Amino acid sequence: MLLAILDMAILVFSLFYYHNSISANLGFYHFLKLHTLNILFGIGIFWVLTIIFNFYDLDYVNKTRKVLPLAFFIGLIFTLSYIFTSSLTPDNNEVKGSVIVFVFGFTLLLIVWRVIYASVIHHNVFVKNCIVLTTEKNNKKLISQIKKSVEGKDFEHGLKILGIYGVSEELKQIDRLSRALERMASKKLVDTIIVMDKDQETISNSLNTTLVKVLGSGVQVITYFKLYEEVKEALPLQFAGNQFYSILPISKYNHNYLYLLWHKLVDILASIAGLSIMLLLTPVILLLNLFFNQGPLFYKQYRVGKGGKEILITKFRSMIVEAEKHGAQMAEKGDLRVTSFGKILRKIRIDELPQFWSVLKGEMSFIGPRPERKVFIEKLIESIPLYDSRHLIKPGITGWAQVKYDYGENIEDSYKKLEYDLYYIKNRSVTLDIRIIFKTINTIAFYKGR
Template identity: 40%
Template sequence: MAKLSILNSLERKFILLLGDLLIIISSLNVFIYHAIDYVSLKLKIGVFGFGIVSYLLLSYILDSYNLQKTLKRKLVISQALYITGLFVFIVFIFSVIFFDTSFWRIPLLVFLILTPIEIALWRLFFVNVFRVLPTVKNVLLIYDKETGKDFKKVISAIDGDDLETFYRVKLTYQLGQDSDLRKKFLHATEKVDSWIINIRNYNDIPTDLEKVLLKSILRGKDVISYTSFYENTYEALPIQSHNDSFYEILQFRNRKIRYVHTVFSFFVNLILSLVVGFVCLLCIPIVWFLNIFLNRGPLFYTQKRVGLYGNEFKIYKFRSMVVNAEKEGAKMAVKNDVRITPFGRVLRIFRVDELPQILAVIKGDMQFIGPRPERKVFVNQLNSLVPFYGTRHLIKPGITGWAQVKYKYGENLEDSIKKLEYDLYYIKNRSITLDLRIIFKTVTTVLFSRGI
């Protein structure tokens, strides 16, 4: 059994989820047995089942179990009130619509008001407890000469310079060192809680080190690959770790229920094509009229992008830059780009310039969720820099995607490489729930005008 002082992130999430569920179950009992005037068996099962499922779904889509947010006191209360407030409202509306119920006012107010407050207080308690307890796992990092080329980056990723990973590297060992040094090293392995292995060939692990590693597994210590650690912590894949085994990075596996996601994607593309297409038609005359005074030149601009299996296709956008913006050659857009016109900047802030891409979705060259399509000139450069860049073309490109909602606006090739980590994570782990998270984050990005 894991010690409380060395709980990993999954164990902490489980404790947080368990507390949430206890409160939600208690609140649903109050709602069903005290707030509703007449309770039937069908109503009990329907409301209780819908309540649990809707809370879990909302929590996942709204990233409620992201410990980087949850452990920040400034965010924990507002996030809990927002998500749980939305939950009680949805349960209330569901009961009215599907069961035509009448309510006792006081118990109903208790459910609607106290449930968000209870969740907020529980999460605040959770934050304070884990600020007091020592909860960081000491890590032993095993690496080889090749993966050691990015030694500092790997250490930085494990220690979490940009976010809290709950791991700290205490010991490191490079394969290939002499046996005497290795014996001294093996005596020190008792001080660590987790092993993270970042090597290209597991057959290179010496026999005596392998025995100690196995003994650590039997004692309940974590022994994981660096790729697994990075994927679970950052929700991305570590393409720059020099551990460039194709199978280690992507770990392709057969999924028997992939067709469910295919059906879901079809309906998402169909529904959003109708909605976004209608919005685009409404915007065309408005943007055309304002272009006459504020952005003289063509209304649209077209550009060739690389799509499925590396094939090129045309995309359409409302023009947001000056005419002939790339007369000196292809160049990525950057923050405060001087080529963007004042009116074009407004279009970009509210993502209006992206609307005409619906034509590429209708033609079948794009879908709504997937890696953003890039130009051939940049694809060629990135293919020479990153061995896995071409794998992002295994699925159709999208108007929005995991890289877009998780990472800042790409301004250079280095940003494109970083975004590839998120694109590969999506290709490997794409699912209905992940798509729902992307859709929600995209909507909030547009509504709150985040980005360039």
């Protein structure tokens, strides 16, 4: 909210300067009254850019090294877009000077404000002090995972763990811990208490009364499971065991007919757009394929779809012809089987375009878990029992796991991507779909594909 308010203040102030330089002696009140549509138009351009560039994603904007290029590009693109689409830009030298000041002035102000936020305000004001209560204090690997997932890099999630306290059933230990929690809460030393109780009994039975008291003191009490879902936007599968229904309410997304109508509409529109682009690009790709990627233009492969049913998908070929002469092999980062031309196709996701035919037929969706081959799924299920639950919905060309996590190449990567896939299945909505669409545009525009 603070970021948005200050961004809007800088935007309106800059627009006021720009229009005041065109219409001399234009007061601020009259500017707001006369140029309401221009202000709303500018806010609209800025809003679209912030979504594409993840300008309000705290994983990015809490770090100076990331916010600098983001603010620079958004500042330039916004001001230039506004100028070239505005009908109020007279062609004279005086206004040209104002245009230069507007472009670089807004960009500089935006950069300075965002750097101050990332380097000063975020760390000193918004980072919350946390403690973790757990029955797994001696599990060093798990404790390390908890600390890493809660804090992120450079406290990007706005949370800092002050201490991790083990909870046992020993009455003396519980009494000491209760007094310590109440003392920290009364002195405002802690903002959030994170409860990580695998058996769901020990902490609740021993500390419920104390936790109610600290809640009354203004301290937030939250389970690690809930916190993980909020800050990582993924589901912590290590606490689900084989009971997927404990973390995945599978009924709600089957009965929201308005959402299903939206999802179908997106599939149809995306398919028409994708297949149209494919038809335009196919002659060019065919020609380049003759020189840099010799062999068939397309390749077909069976993948697992909704309900475990196999579907035949088509893609532009990006690997050498005999890529699997030694048997099925998962693609990996820097895969030597990918041709030089194939790397370009993959980076900007052009190789995916033929799959829109599968979307149009209803076998796939535009947004959903990445379709995988049956031979790999059978192996993954042996290590990740919940892996099969991603087939509750149709696979997609793009998806939450695809835009949030790098290209998977091993069991650990598949496990992490499954956490994002199940988060999408549990929380899919119009707003989440829109976020995925804009993040996909960001991936293509900035050459971030695998």
